[in-house]
Amino acid sequence: MVVRNTRAGRLESPSSGRMRRARRLRSFWAATGAIQVAFAYGADDDLALVRQHEAARVETLARAAHSVVCIYEDRERSGGGSGVVIAPDGYGLTNFHVVASMLESRRGFGGLPDGKLYPLRVLGIDPGGDVAMFKLDGAERFDFLSLADSDELRAGQWVAALGNPFLLAEDYTPTITLGVVSGLHRYQYGQGNLLEYADCIQVSTSINPGNSGGPLVDMTGRLVGVVGRASFEERGRVNVGLGYAVTTNQIRRFLPALRAGRLCEHGTLGATVELLGDELIFHAVQSLSAAERGGVELGDGLVAINARPVRTPNEYNNVVAVLPAEWPVSLTVRRQGQLRTPHARLARLTLRDVPLFVPDLDVNHAEVRRLLVGYEQADRGAPGRRVASLHGQARTWTPSVPSTPPGGWTFTLTAAEAVSEGGPDAALLTEWYDVVWPLLGGPEVGMGWDARGGDELDGRLAAVVERRLEGGRRVRWKFDFESHELLEATVGNESQPESAVWWPGPRRPCAELRWPHVWRRRTADGAELEIRIESCEVAFESAERVEERAP
């Protein structure tokens, strides 16, 4: 799921080599009592390097500051915290506890370093992980920070926090504090199962009240975490050099749900572990829990989850608590000396004491539209009303459209015979039609549609859209979250939502419609089928034309 980007680390290594050489050179000259000139040259050289490096840092952080938001509850700029914009259209991240007081109105204000106060909408929330998403409105384009791979961090690495501690930023110019990564994979208990900081980054960077929700950036100006917590104890609520940030790799998995304006839920295996000697043992496995359904038995030794070694109860918490509900996990367990790899989907971890949060359907449906359109645009270019007809060689099949969509356009679809014996099966074609029709811009997005959140497919982060049809049928589309490419679609019912899987084969130009010409289907019992489009013709009608035709 994580796009590995090792560039930053590798790029920097030659420089340090040079620094070391410079230092060695200097100590050599010093040791041999070489002439003062040479020594001075070495020192100047080092100083120049330091200055150069500092200039680069200043530049990077100044740039990063453009994306830092000072979040306020109202125009009087009361309450508040910090946030960071992560997409040019104004989507941003902050802490749940920063927006907790705005949940009723879902409205707030965000100040940017350009000195302007922008209206802010609260979208999805993740109270369990203390993350929330907001969207700024009122500008064409916002400066944003891209998300780094937080697994690449190392202890001792410089990181900067930007934000609005003690609400000092009268002109919305963020306060910058610099420090190092003090520890990684830390686990900090939450309140019940809210505000749990699992697998988090510990920093020595000054984190004070008001920094909450602000970005933690590395020295290339990329986002590595969202700062939200610090250890204070008896010293009062001021920095003592221990701050904690939620990693970008945790947040990334929740992004599809956060964008869709949902209440995010974390996953649980429904089993607890205990350290017995050197081995971590499952010492309680709830019946019907994710662990039990996956095949974990009481007394199994836990070795790894998702290929990450798990040796202590803290590590177990760290690995599981950063995953959303229904997330796929593969476990490695030891039973009687044999290694086994049960697979499971995490169950929901029930949230207690969460303020009432009714997901905003408009936000959700906008996200559905964006994902569907994203797929179309990836294929076709110009938007507008579509009239598509596909002609196959076998026979013409006109599915019964429940009601004629507005705009008065028609849809004719012809499919080649499925490879099954006896020709295309009407039920199968209807199912295929349910899968592909919305991708062609068919039905209006409304009741029954839901952007459900994220999933992981072959290591790729997917955004899942679900549509409930008559008779309890459900279709789910899983799009790659970054490229919007359709990875697969599933069809099923309420109890078994993914009983059949459809996925597009390789794309081949098919008239103007660069539509995948092969669609494959697999059912739970392993049967495979294929629909192949032999040829097709597509006619597009402009939106104006459609309007003209409309009565």
Added chain:
Amino acid sequence: MMPTNRGTCALACCLLAGPVLGAVGHGPSANELFADAIDAGRQRVVKLYGATIGREKAYGCGVLVSADGKIVTVLSVLLEGRHVRAVLWDGRELPVRILARDERRQLALLKIEAGHLPFFELTSSGDLTPGDWVIAATNAFKVAEGSEPVSVSVGLLAGRAHLSARFRARDFPYDGPVLLTDLIVTTPGCAGGALIDARGRLVGVIGKPVVGKLTNTWVNCALPVEEVAALVTAGDVRLGDAPPEPTTRAVAEKPADLGLLLFDVGGHVRPAYVERVRPDSPAWKAGLRPNDLLVSLDGQPITTCEDFERLATRLRAGQRVALVVKRGEQLQMLELTVEPPPE
């Protein structure tokens, strides 16, 4: 919209990283600069657990100074526990034996039974000058557990000074040289941690959280490695040296003996809270109880411990005085009869 694919992502990185890329060819990277020192330092710091204070288990850290398991840490209540344990970087948990207590330096030498351990050479901190990098490796707030590596923070050597400080209400016995740093190392669990230089050498052991007498602020300091070496090699440090008599003025028991001890921890503001009342003393008979805040004595306002000390010295046996205290949210009027001091 998110950066939509690898291509865009890489492009964005380049754009953002532009100025840095220009400099990378020449500048040092912090990662590379400290990585070795941090890795080495973290392996040579142990987490210590000992006596239970209230419900909380006492915790701290120590530094390994020999391959056979000698550990230096600060003297603290932690060591009074029956089962003091050290947790090594690899998660091994071993019982600790106390070899020596150095009351003057407030350090202790411990021993665990293990071999082939990584350890700090005890050299010198002499070539470290103010402004040089220092790294603290500690278990502040016991964030790290088991095999989790201890916390590190990077700062500067701020200077060297002779210590004149208080620990809680008492004078701190050590008045020798210390290394001062801009790092905050006075948080719970820091004491006994390692202060190392950028090359990973031990330059000091982080001391107990003390308050400077002159400034009344926390002093972020470490005992220089020379003092640590002296403890490790000294033959004259006897086990269980008696602590020196506290030369304190902070304990405010009065000649008139009202049987009253105030909660005086020093600091800028010293409100006159009652810490302890001896049963059957004049104060007890008058109805004073712990946690009362003294407000006035015979009409004279009391805002600090000093006010009370000043007024109390004027009291004579047999005198009856009116005392106003604040208990919870209520003001209480009490009457106190001063008794002659006991023989």
